[in-house]
Amino acid sequence: MPQDVKFDLPFDTPISEHLEHARARHLRWVWDRRLVRSQAGFEEYVSWDLPQAAARTYPHASAEDMVVLMNWFSLAFLFDDQFDASRPDRADRIADVARELIVTPLRPAGSTPRVDCPITMAWAEVWAHLSEGMSLAWRTRFAASWGRFLVAHTEEVDLAARGLAGTLGLEEYTEFRRRTVGIHHSIDAGERSRGFEVPAQVQAHPLMIRMRDLAADTIGFMNDIHSFEREKRRGDGHNLIAVLHRENRCTWEEAADEAFRMTTECLNQYLELEAQVPQMYDELGLDEDERDRVRMGIEAIQHWINGNYEWALTSGRYAADKQGPASAAELAGRGSVDDLLTV
Amino acid sequence: MPQDVKFDLPFDTPISEHLEHARARHLRWVWDRRLVRSQAGFEEYVSWDLPQAAARTYPHASAEDMVVLMNWFSLAFLFDDQFDASRPDRADRIADVARELIVTPLRPAGSTPRVDCPITMAWAEVWAHLSEGMSLAWRTRFAASWGRFLVAHTEEVDLAARGLAGTLGLEEYTEFRRRTVGIHHSIDAGERSRGFEVPAQVQAHPLMIRMRDLAADTIGFMNDIHSFEREKRRGDGHNLIAVLHRENRCTWEEAADEAFRMTTECLNQYLELEAQVPQMYDELGLDEDERDRVRMGIEAIQHWINGNYEWALTSGRYAADKQGPASAAELAGRGSVDDLLTV
Numbered sequence: 001m002p003q004d005v006k007f008d009l010p011f012d013t014p015i016s017e018h019l020e021h022a023r024a025r026h027l028r029w030v031w032d033r034r035l036v037r038s039q040a041g042f043e044e045y046v047s048w049d050l051p052q053a054a055a056r057t058y059p060h061a062s063a064e065d066m067v068v069l070m071n072w073f074s075l076a077f078l079f080d081d082q083f084d085a086s087r088p089d090r091a092d093r094i095a096d097v098a099r100e101l102i103v104t105p106l107r108p109a110g111s112t113p114r115v116d117c118p119i120t121m122a123w124a125e126v127w128a129h130l131s132e133g134m135s136l137a138w139r140t141r142f143a144a145s146w147g148r149f150l151v152a153h154t155e156e157v158d159l160a161a162r163g164l165a166g167t168l169g170l171e172e173y174t175e176f177r178r179r180t181v182g183i184h185h186s187i188d189a190g191e192r193s194r195g196f197e198v199p200a201q202v203q204a205h206p207l208m209i210r211m212r213d214l215a216a217d218t219i220g221f222m223n224d225i226h227s228f229e230r231e232k233r234r235g236d237g238h239n240l241i242a243v244l245h246r247e248n249r250c251t252w253e254e255a256a257d258e259a260f261r262m263t264t265e266c267l268n269q270y271l272e273l274e275a276q277v278p279q280m281y282d283e284l285g286l287d288e289d290e291r292d293r294v295r296m297g298i299e300a301i302q303h304w305i306n307g308n309y310e311w312a313l314t315s316g317r318y319a320a321d322k323q324g325p326a327s328a329a330e331l332a333g334r335g336s337v338d339d340l341l342t343v
Numbered sequence: 344m345p346q347d348v349k350f351d352l353p354f355d356t357p358i359s360e361h362l363e364h365a366r367a368r369h370l371r372w373v374w375d376r377r378l379v380r381s382q383a384g385f386e387e388y389v390s391w392d393l394p395q396a397a398a399r400t401y402p403h404a405s406a407e408d409m410v411v412l413m414n415w416f417s418l419a420f421l422f423d424d425q426f427d428a429s430r431p432d433r434a435d436r437i438a439d440v441a442r443e444l445i446v447t448p449l450r451p452a453g454s455t456p457r458v459d460c461p462i463t464m465a466w467a468e469v470w471a472h473l474s475e476g477m478s479l480a481w482r483t484r485f486a487a488s489w490g491r492f493l494v495a496h497t498e499e500v501d502l503a504a505r506g507l508a509g510t511l512g513l514e515e516y517t518e519f520r521r522r523t524v525g526i527h528h529s530i531d532a533g534e535r536s537r538g539f540e541v542p543a544q545v546q547a548h549p550l551m552i553r554m555r556d557l558a559a560d561t562i563g564f565m566n567d568i569h570s571f572e573r574e575k576r577r578g579d580g581h582n583l584i585a586v587l588h589r590e591n592r593c594t595w596e597e598a599a600d601e602a603f604r605m606t607t608e609c610l611n612q613y614l615e616l617e618a619q620v621p622q623m624y625d626e627l628g629l630d631e632d633e634r635d636r637v638r639m640g641i642e643a644i645q646h647w648i649n650g651n652y653e654w655a656l657t658s659g660r661y662a663a664d665k666q667g668p669a670s671a672a673e674l675a676g677r678g679s680v681d682d683l684l685t686v
Contacts, residue, residue, distance in 0.1 A: 095457060099442040106445070106490040107498075114438060114497070137547035140487040147449040147486065154457070155450075204480035204543035285628055 002228040003318045005260065010271065011306040013299075016055035018063040023051035026070035033125075034118040034340075035074055040325035041337035047316025047326075050074060056307030057186065058193035065193055068129045072189075075122040076182070077317075081336040082119075083157045091154075091161035093341050098150045105131065105143040118340045134192055137200050145185035152179035156238055166237025166246065173243045174217070180238070181220035183304060184212055190300025198297035199290045207273060207280050208297075214270040215301045219308055221263040225256065226312040229320035234330045267305070274298060345571040345584075346661045348603065353614065354649040356642075359398035361406040366394035369413035376468075377461040377683075378417055383668035384680035390659025390669075393417060399650030400529065401536035408536055411472045415532075418465040419525070420660075424679040425462075426500045434497075434504035436684050441493045448474065448486035461683045477535055480543050488528035495522035499581055509580030509589065516586045517560070523581070524563035526647060527555055533643025541640035542633045550616060550623050551640075557613040558644045562651055564606040568599065569655040572663035577673045610648070617641060 016022075027046070036042040050073045054061075058069050079097070084090050100115035101123050109128045113120040131139055156176075159165050168176060191197050202208050224231075224240040231239045240262070245255035277298065281291050312318060329337050359365070370389070379385040397404075397413045404412055422440070427433050443458035444466050452471045456463040474482055498519075502508050511519060534540050545551050567574075567583040574582045583605070588598035620641065624634050655661060672680050 099446065102449070103442065103445060103490065103494050106487065106494045114501070135547065136552055137543075140484055143487050143490065144449065144483040147446065147490070151446050151449045158457070200480075200543040200547035204478065209479055 002256070003226050003313065003320055005225050005256075006313075007222065007263065007267070007309060009267070009306050009309060011302040013056065013303045013306040014059040015052075015307075016059045016061060016066055018061070018066040019051060019055040021063060022055070022066040022070055025067045026051055026074070029067070029071050030074050033071075033122045035078055035122055037338040037340070038325075043324070044316075044326035044337055045074070045078070047319075048077065049311065049315050050077060053308065053311040053315070056311055057304050058190060059303060059307070061193040065129075068126055069189070069193060071122065072126045072130065075119050075126065078336065078338075078340055079119045080153070082339070082341055083160060083335045086332070086334065088161035090341070091157050094157050095154045097341055098154045102143075102147040102150050105139060105146060116343055130189065130192055133195070135197060138188065138191060138197050141203060142185055142188045145188050148179060149182040149185060152176065153182075156180055159238075160236070166242065168238075168243065170243055170247050173238070173240065177220040177224070177238075177240065178213060178216045181216050181223065183216035183219050187212060187215065187297075187300050187304055190303060191297065194296060194300070196293050196296050198293055199284075199286065201284055202280070202286070202290075202294050202297070205280055205284065207276060211270060211273045211298075211301065214266050214273065215305055218263060218266040218270060218305055221259060221266060222309060223312065225259055225263065227318045228256070230318050230330075233322075233327065234335070270305075345599070346569050346656065346663055348568050348599075349656075350565065350606065350610070350652060352610070352649050352652060354645040356399065356646045356649040357402040358395075358650075359402045359404060359409055361404070361409040362394060362398040364406060365398070365409040365413055368410045369394055369417070372410070372414050373417050376414075376465045378421055378465055380681040380683070381668075386667070387659075387669035387680055388417070388421070390662075391420065392654070392658050393420060396651065396654040396658070399654055400647050401533060402646060402650070404536040408472075411469055412532070412536060414465065415469045415473065418462050418469065421679065421683055422462045423496070425682070425684055426503060426678045429675070429677065431504035433684070434500050437500050438497045440684055441497045445486075445490040445493050448482060448489060459686055473532065473535055476538070478540060481531065481534060481540050484546060485528055485531045488531050491522055492525040492528060495519065496525075499523055502581075503579070509585060511581075511586065513586055513590050516581070516583065520563040520567070520581075520583065521556060521559045524559050524566065526559035526562050530555060530558065530640075530643050530647055533646060534640065537639060537643070539636050539639050541636055542627075542629065544627055545623070545629070545633075545637050545640070548623055548627065550619060554613060554616045554641075554644065557609050557616065558648055561606060561609040561613060561648055564602060564609060565652060566655065568602055568606065570661045571599070573661050573673075576665075576670065577678070613648075 030036055030045065031042070036045050051070050054066065054070045054073050058066065061069055079101070082090070083094055096115055097117060097119055100113055100120045104113065104120070104123055104127050109131050111124065113124050134142075159167075198208070221240050228239055228241050231242075240259045241252065241255045244250065244258050245252055248255065248258065250258070277294065281294070286294065325337050373379055373388065374385070379388050393416045394413050397409060397416050401409065401412050422444070425433070426437060439458055440460060440462055443456055443463045447456065447463070447466055447470050452474050454467065456467050474485075477485075502510075541551070564583050571582055571584050574585075583602045584595065584598045587593070587601050588595055591598065591601065593601070620637065624637070629637065668680050
């Protein structure tokens with residue numbers, strides 16, 4: 001099943017020409033900032049190929065920005081794995097670190113974190129660069145998108161710590177997944193990566209809000225399908241296939257088929273809304289420059305849907321058959337090889 | 344000096360007809376929610392007359408909303424006083440509570456707080472009501488305004504805990520004060536109190552951003568003047584008069600005069616920008632309904648400048664000559680009579 005499930009996506013998105021150059025600089029940074037602390041952790045990290053994900057989701061970023069975007073991905077993905085099922089007390093430390101990550105964009109850029117660990121230090125550095133040149137409206141939107149994601153992540157960890165990971169019903173899970181997938185801030189970052197901003201009245205328009213939500217649903221469900229083997233290995237019950245299997249009392253294969261159908265439906269709904277965008281131009285009386293910025297904003301969504309998909313098909317992160325320290329750690333209930341929440 | 348310093352404000356703002364009715368309900372709520380825990384704490388709280396402040400700053404709120412706005416004021420002002428100079432270790436608990444207050448608007452409304460104390464419980468309840476019916480754009484803006492304020496508040500407490508409260512230079516202090524005064528989210532709440540929203544493109548416009556900042560500066564400086572005696576009693580060095588006294592090596596009276604001059608200058612700058620608003624209407628091509636909402640948004644700022652001023656002149660919070668448990672606590676370096684950060 002899973003990692004090789006193909007979707008028929010109607011987008012053709014570019015990949016950054018800076019990939020290889022940025023990858024080398026990024027991997028040095030990951031070591032320097034102690035985001036990996038062991039050879040095994042480094043090898044596992046390299047196998048995920050996050051530089052490819054960044055190069056596909058932000059294809060228009062400059063060479064320098066591309067490195068920073070990769071750096072950002074590394075701390076977000078690595079933080080995601082810090083929960084250790086055998087140590088439920090870790091949930092409090094994760095909540096502390098998550099709150100620190102939330103407040104960073106609410107401080108003047110360049111401030112020193114109040115909670116000190118490799119993840120928080122790395123984020124303060126990345127945010128100083130990522131926020132550069134962006135308006136107050138964008139920083140406000142990004143801070144809220146990012147904050148909502150991290151709060152939801154903390155809830156996910158809390159549920160796991162209390163042994164309740166596999167108890168959400170389908171409707172509840174669907175709503176929860178939209179919050180944990182972290183797509184809203186990822187799309188926001190697309191504006192920074194290409195040096196433009198979607199007009200504020202468009203971001204506030206119900207059509208754009210709904211499109212962003214549907215993109216998040218599509219990507220979240222796709223990710224659940226592609227990461228299913230990994231999450232089964234980790235004992236993580238927060239996965240659409242697992243929810244459907246339990247809720248519908250069906251086989252794993254039937255659950256996977258239904259997850260596929262639901263994903264396709266989200267994508268189709270998204271595409272229907274995309275077709276309504278020209279009406280919104282007229283309704284809001286946008287001029288040519290504003291329309292251009294909306295078009296780039298929609299491309300940022302497409303880059304995410306397609307780029308994330310292309311990357312997930314081959315990333316070592318979601319590989320079904322896996323050996324070595326990372327999968328041994330996962331099978332033992334540990335989230336990751338390295339502890340990144342202590343100094 | 345201080346509490347009786349008069350400014351010449353060109354606004355004439357109304358006061359809510361629901362004041363007395365709401366005050367009675369609010370005071371019961373404050374007891375019920377354990378936001379005051381002693382008779383002395385209650386008497387001190389009553390002397391502040393926060394209901395008057397809410398009735399002046401949100402004159403158009405419904406009877407029910409007025410109670411909730413008063414409830415909100417109570418937890419914000421009471422939290423502000425929880426730092427205890429004799430117990431610097433309290434700074435960590437204050438940071439914990441502040442972070443919880445920050446994340447509340449980033450969760451689905453009605454969620455249970457993760458940090459449990461009277462302040463956080465009260466805020467979760469207030470936020471569920473305060474966010475009702477408001478758009479995603481408003482909730483995003485409010486969450487960021489509120490978060491920036493609480494992060495700055497934590498920094499203020501941290502500086503005090505390290506004995507560095509009186510070390511900021513004038514420029515640094517001015518910038519810091521804009522963040523600690525908490526006016527941006529207070530103005531945001533004006534929209535909720537009257538059931539409208541300022542168009543997103545106006546909130547993103549440099550003119551409106553600058554007007555909001557200048558309103559914050561004006562109110563922050565006025566507050567520094569009116570609360571000077573209280574803060575001297577409390578040993579709080581975060582006050583414009585204290586900064587000017589130190590920085591300019593001048594007498595207290597000269598420092599107070601200079602603070603007055605700076606405040607008036609901020610107000611005048613604000614008024615100059617207000618006069619430019621009609622040009623913004625044309626630039627953004629706003630229709631009549633949108634212009635109405637901008638006008639109400641500007642009234643919300645005026646209600647805050649004027650309402651806060653009128654309230655501060657008579658509030659027992661800033662009284663120079665004060666006896667009883669509250670001033671005894673303050674003179675002993677304790678922020679408040681009651682501890683609200685524990686269950």
